[in-house]
Amino acid sequence: MEKSGSIDSLGSKQSSSRQPSVDSLSSTSTSRSDRSSHAKPLSALSSDSVSTSTEFSPELRGRAKVDAKVLRDSNKLAQEEPQLLPKETVQETAKDITYICPFLGAIRGTVTVTNYRLFFKCTDRDPAFVLDLPLGVISRVEKIGGASSRGEVSYGLVCKDIRNLRFAHKQPEDSLKKSIFEVLMKYAFPVSNSMHLFAFEYGQIFPENGWKVYDALSEYKRQGIPNESWRITKVNDQYELCDTYPATLVVPVNIPDEELKRVAAFRAKGRIPVLSWIHPESQATVTRCSQPMVGVNGKRSKEDEKYLQAIMDANAQSHKLFIFDARPSVNAAANKASMKGGGYESEDAYQNAELVFLDIHNIHVMRESLRKLKEVVYPNIEESHWLSNLESTHWLEHIKLILAGALRIADKVESGKTSVVVHCSDGWDRTAQLTSLAMLMLDGHYRTIRGFQVLLEKEWLSFGHRFQLRIGHGDKNHTDADRSPVFVQFIDCVWQMTRQFPAAFEFNEYFLITILDHLYSCLFGTFLCNSEQQRVKDDLPKRTVSLWSYINSQVEDFMNPMYVNYSNHVLFPVVSMRHLELWVGYYIRWNPRMRPQEPLHQRYKELLAKRAELQKRVEELQREVTNRSVSSSSERAGSPTRSITPVQTFV
């Protein structure tokens, strides 16, 4: 690798990490694509990932640095084609397309559609304007109106990442010739067109295999499982007990596999209570499941009651069990009468259990809330009514309820030393949000970069959050009611926590944004499919690349320079609206006015680099000193033979 790494790349890369700013992307993409030509295979990808999060190359700050490179590589930049990834092929190119930018106005340029991305470039402007987005973020393509008087047709691209793009071009003279945007539809929605997602083509090799990040057994071992109260069962090895659960499950020791099956019959979709996390000292546990199938008649299940008793008994510190039902009580009650006959645990049936409703709304309410939020933030923000507009979306209120729920769970486990059972209806949306956030508060391991990956792999992916359905990868059916930003909401909650505890997380904001970008990009296999079973069936670890392969291969980009390892600290965030704020760096990142001038992390990083440099120097000197004292111990002290250039610090 280039030696320049530390400082030089600092400027360009780091700026994107704090909040992707204008500069970040173009500086990164230019400098990186520049490097890619003579070095690593990595670079093409990284330039890509950055450009997903950034749109405006022209307004770039710190241009001077990049300019040099631009000059050197002027030939390459003049090209109108993107730097292609392995197996990425150009499908179609069209000139004279107008991109109607809500911030800069109409820009004329060339559109290239590949099997992975849409690439728009305008070379007339100085510096060139580039728009580079993975097709996966496109939710819908619509033709807007008929041909205008000037003979132009216009297309709107609604994106999953809080932006809409609008293009226009001349009506093709040959009426049979398809518009490039019609072509785009085919590649943007491969699933609807019986094609493979690009993730299955992309064959980038990374130094590290991200599919190996999570291993259920070693994660449970880290937690001290199995122990005298909890055992690992292989009853779901073939996904027969529950097809949305992972193969490896942790259950109370004294419940045999046979009984688990009877408990499964009483829980929606067979999602029985299983252990997510155990407190290293008090042995209080976080367990998760789906709703009990109580129904209108208040059905009971002896096995289920016994099972919850066993969970309680596994923790000697408390004679109580808290059941957190994520739903509003009204909805939980309504579930009883529903076709499925769900409901909630009655405290008569479950002795010593206390049921608490957390009032978190369902996926449809969340989808609607995010839709409203998009209206408020994109493309323009109404200045004087910003706060009441924001309030009317309820987005932050939902965030508050989710965080408050997780906080109560963490508090019961940590301060109350009591075990908790968490469920919603099916236990794969709100439940995943709550258990993973509570675990993030309780266990510092999950606040590291690798620990967080484990957390996602475990609580979200292996326990069957239905990513395919909630995101709709490659599916043109944008009105699908199963789509919902549940995972985005979770990442938002994590971001809120990083705001409140700026030194407690090993990762930075760019890490979270990168995860969200690749949630949609379909470049990696990580967020494909709905369950572990499907992933195994589709052989994803063999056929696709994991997002963690990419991230862990250049992990320094995602590090929080201010991280202090408080591994044994429990974090209790404040869930008051006073401390919650809209994640501008994600939701409003397309607005060039909302970009920060310079990320503060930049300065922290400079400081870290300075420290490293000094450290090295001191070591060198020390070595020199020892060498010298060995060679001639009589040499007089205080006569430096070599002049040492003073190090300039800005401190």
Add this chain to the structure above:
Amino acid sequence: MLSLGSAGGKSTKPSFVSYVTPEEINITDIDASRREKHPNLLPGEVVFCSASPILKSSQEDASQRGISGTLFCTNFRISFITDEVSSEEVAVLFKNKLYGENDIPLTFVDLIYAGYDEKKKLITRGQVKNKYPPKIIIHCKDLRVFQFSLTFAKEEEARKIFQGIVHHSLEPKSLKCIFAFSYCENTSSSPEIQRKQRTVMFNTAADWTEEMMRTKGNCKLVTDNENFGISQKLAQFFIVPSFVSEEDLPKCQGRGIPIWCWTHHSGCALFKTASLPLTEDDSESQALKSYMERMLNAVAQNHLYSVKTEELSETLPSIQDIQQSYNKFKQFFLIDGTTEFWLSDVKWFSSLENSGWLDIIRQCLHKSVEIVECLEKENTNVLIMEEEGSDLCCVISSLVQLMLDPYYRTLTGFQSLVQKEWVAGGHNFLDRCNHLHHKEKELQSPVFLLFLECVWQLLQQHGPAFQFTETYLTVLSDSVHVAVFSTFLFSSPFQRVTTMKAGSPQTQRGPLNFPTVWDWSLQFNCKAQDLFTNPLYSESPKQNKAMRRPFHAKHQRQLSLPNTTYKPSPKKGFFKEETENLKKMLRGKRISRWMQSTEFIQASTREFYESWSRRPLDYHGLILPCLDGPAIRLWMQRYLRWIPEVQIFGGGPVALLNKLADLLGEVQELRAQLDLQACHTDLTHQRAVSLPRTSARPTNAFPFASSRTWGLRPTIPTCLLQRLMITGNLANADDEVTEAFADVV
């Protein structure tokens, strides 16, 4: 069955809840020796009355536990001395030497309530009779809330202390009764102490001349007002455009005279003035008009025959609007209890918006950006004016200078700016802060606080451009109300000078020598003062040489900016006719942008901001604030520091500060090692910056409220079940729509 939200909160709180009702507290137990406890009196401080035992129920303790002690009322403060043996003499890092955490300087008192069982009643002056309420609730200007229970004190004492407190903190008084007078009579002044890093006071002709030279201005100094012969509103020394004639100066009691604020490197300058009086008399108004014409002409001739006037009261809120808005706004932070806190949390954003405070901040910043644009891009002289010329004029002129001139973003530079624009600029601190509790409430308005708010917005957007921190600003905002310093005490330079000259009537010792607020050692020790400087300040490499040099270099680039062409549009406003005349007069010469339609200005300002933000960031050049909705934020440190519910344990900005301090320490240590290695000596470990390494985790209230009485349990919202009232099909639907369908089929 259902555990409601509240169950998790209070009732299970261990050890912090005292189940003892106040009645059960053994009063006789308080021994006599403790009653003689005394506050550590400042020089010149006298105790008026005291009462004990008084029970203080603190805001920081959600449980209603009280602390018993003695309440004193002195000529400086209301002071509560606890009986409890202070077992934990926690080394408070940020201890104020003048007043402690249980002290309320009389000038801090905002409102006093009489507390009865369930309700509270606002106490207004003059209504205090012989009765006294069981509880007294004090809201302070620094947003602390105190509750003292008088029930257990002797009746006589309780009545006296109640009346004393109400009298001394609410009744109108004369200036001489302000504590600063008795304080400075009893202290020996040491005025030369802080001369090394000097804050320019702008009370001598030399200060002004120097400032004009620093900015390369070409205006002239006026010394005729040394004995306030021209105006009692204006400073003893001030600077006007060179073309203002000597005869014109005394004409209108100082009104209409363009007072120089600052010169841009292009040569154009910023001036401010008090508006001319309106008159019915024709001939008089004719005279005023021609007078104003001459003044405008003088301003225009300062640079390239261009001038833009800006009547601030036309576009910005009045000082009464500001006061009203702030009154609404501050209520959100004077919170009486947990229940109230969580109730108000639900509508937090819309409440904030309804107060209008953030919008006023935005407007001030916006106006300042407009003026910066005139100076920076159009190189036009600007004259800002308003009724008195010393309220919003001060806000805007100081903000403009902060954005344009990096010198003012240093600590001493900022203090000099406050001296220049606010103190010498004649801001009526006395009435705006209502130090004397006058009845005319309409004079009261937190204009200076509004300025600090705007500065905070700039600071949080461009941290490394400022040498000082938000802690500094918060402390400064408190210090305005500490009646020890002369800085914020007077209504005008005239009052300041005459009062100080008159000296003390009792001792005849000659001129009084009040301390200034800039002598921070009076309030904080060195360690605490360290928190005023920003460790991430990007120091200018050339700062020690010419202050102006980097500025010039930058200027080249800025000139190459594409100038937008603008067409003069029909103007409106106060100076319509004057400008018309001037236009005629200056025909053929360059006339710059006059009053424009607001949309035009908005669009143009937006463009100005965008073209600025495209340029490389230079912390030592122009900085502009982003004004879009989410960019204007709440000054959390100032407003939330006393509220226990919002304290993040182990979190908040202090977590970064700690890490940063460690890093800086390490870097410096390594440097030291390097130096030492070079000369073969032993290493000594010296930490440069060190914050206290206490076991207690600091909270985001750092460095203000101490967290020792707060529990380590999280605050669970109690009013969560003020449920989100979302109804309708979506809310009632189940998560699995398609599944449900499948089941039907």
